[in-house]
Amino acid sequence: MYKILTLNNIAVAGLARFPRESYEVASEMQHPDAVLVRSFDMHRWDCPDTVKAIGRAGAGVNNIPVASFTQRGIPVFNTPGANANAVKELVLSGLFIAARNLLSAAAFTQQLTGTDQHINEQVEQLKKQFVGFELAGRTLGVIGLGAIGVKVANAAEALGMNVIGYDPHITVSNAWKLSANVKNVSSVEEVLRKSEFVSLHVPLVDGTRQLLNADRLEHAKTGLVLLNFSRQAIVDETAVCAALNKGKLSHYICDFPSNQLQQQKGVITFPHLGASTREAEENCAVMVADQIRQFLEQGLISYSVNFPDMDMPINESCACRLFVANANVPHMIERISSTVARDNVNIVDMLNRSRGDVACTLLDLATPLSEATLAVLKNTEGVLSARVLTPNY
Numbered sequence: 001m002y003k004i005l006t007l008n009n010i011a012v013a014g015l016a017r018f019p020r021e022s023y024e025v026a027s028e029m030q031h032p033d034a035v036l037v038r039s040f041d042m043h044r045w046d047c048p049d050t051v052k053a054i055g056r057a058g059a060g061v062n063n064i065p066v067a068s069f070t071q072r073g074i075p076v077f078n079t080p081g082a083n084a085n086a087v088k089e090l091v092l093s094g095l096f097i098a099a100r101n102l103l104s105a106a107a108f109t110q111q112l113t114g115t116d117q118h119i120n121e122q123v124e125q126l127k128k129q130f131v132g133f134e135l136a137g138r139t140l141g142v143i144g145l146g147a148i149g150v151k152v153a154n155a156a157e158a159l160g161m162n163v164i165g166y167d168p169h170i171t172v173s174n175a176w177k178l179s180a181n182v183k184n185v186s187s188v189e190e191v192l193r194k195s196e197f198v199s200l201h202v203p204l205v206d207g208t209r210q211l212l213n214a215d216r217l218e219h220a221k222t223g224l225v226l227l228n229f230s231r232q233a234i235v236d237e238t239a240v241c242a243a244l245n246k247g248k249l250s251h252y253i254c255d256f257p258s259n260q261l262q263q264q265k266g267v268i269t270f271p272h273l274g275a276s277t278r279e280a281e282e283n284c285a286v287m288v289a290d291q292i293r294q295f296l297e298q299g300l301i302s303y304s305v306n307f308p309d310m311d312m313p314i315n316e317s318c319a320c321r322l323f324v325a326n327a328n329v330p331h332m333i334e335r336i337s338s339t340v341a342r343d344n345v346n347i348v349d350m351l352n353r354s355r356g357d358v359a360c361t362l363l364d365l366a367t368p369l370s371e372a373t374l375a376v377l378k379n380t381e382g383v384l385s386a387r388v389l390t391p392n393y
Contacts, residue, residue, distance in 0.1 A: 032050060090273055
């Protein structure tokens with residue numbers, strides 16, 4: 001029986017992916033095998049030794065101490081793309097709000113009083129102050145062409161916008177999905193110079209923290225609309241406010257309210273609504289549940305932020321499968337195989353993959369591995385974690 005601990009509410013559609021006959025799922029339990037989380041801050045959480053995997057029902061993992069889990073041989077999974085459509089639609093909403101002055105226009109009509117005739121007279125007299133412009137023919141720059149950025153770029157292009165994109169790390173898969181009409185540019189500065197709207201879609205890592213700072217914003221076309229539905233720290237808020245006050249930016253539309261932004265003219269904030277749709281929450285929950293099941297039951301890895309992808313069908317002639325996470329250093333396969341050989345066990349299939357400083361090995365064994373040998377393997381220099389899985393055909 002596998003035990004799954006939930007540190008946040010997880011959509012029922014995801015929890016239903018765990019068969020009741022082989023899984024126990026609860027928000028409080030001892031000795032969990034895996035943990036599901038959304039926004040819970042795990043940096044101060046005492047992780048039990050029994051935990052073998054962490055599943056984040058969402059894309060960002062800033063609330064998870066990934067490096068610490070890596071050193072313990074624990075993969076951290078996330079769900080990139082599962083909420084992409086929800087974020088894309090919110091970005092499009094931001095484009096329309098900025099172009100057509102929708103929020104200020106709605107606020108104006110809500111304070112109208114008097115007879116219908118008087119209200120109509122006020123509308124006709126004052127509506128000109130809310131005149132906007134159309135998006136067709138305008139240029140949108142997309143910084144970051146992952147699952148969300150690609151959807152935003154394609155949707156904007158379908159609206160008749162000219163779209164340029166910047167992402168030096170775009171994957172082959174996302175490049176295939178990107179509209180051929182989206183033009184590639186060579187730098188963030190070039191995006192800012194050429195765009196009337198810029199939408200940010202990059203993860204928060206050391207290299208992207210305050211990606212848009214005062215120096216870069218000097219390159220922006222006057223009156224630029226900046227949209228940030230990625231992460232708050234991607235921009236320098238002080239620099240953004242200064243750019244708004246100078247007229248360099250006309251609007252900053254984001255999902256991250258703060259004291260500094262509260263009274264700033266030109267700022268429109270939302271309460272972190274990017275992935276807040278029923279569909280996105282269900283998609284994320286289903287995706288992460290399937291990832292956790294595959295790892296616990298077969299040792300397979302997909303969409304981990306710290307471990308390599310591992311995909312190997314279980315050989316029908318194997319008695320057990322061994323999963324090993326280890327430091328990516330020379331002679332590790334030799335150490336693992338020689339330890340297995342102590343039981344005179346034959347290896348019928350093997351897969352080894354690496355990612356940065358971490359490597360993973362799957363071995364399908366012809367006969368069971370003894371507990372004593374597994375204990376020796378766990379204490380082998382360079383091994384981060386090891387466990388035996390019994391195949392379920």
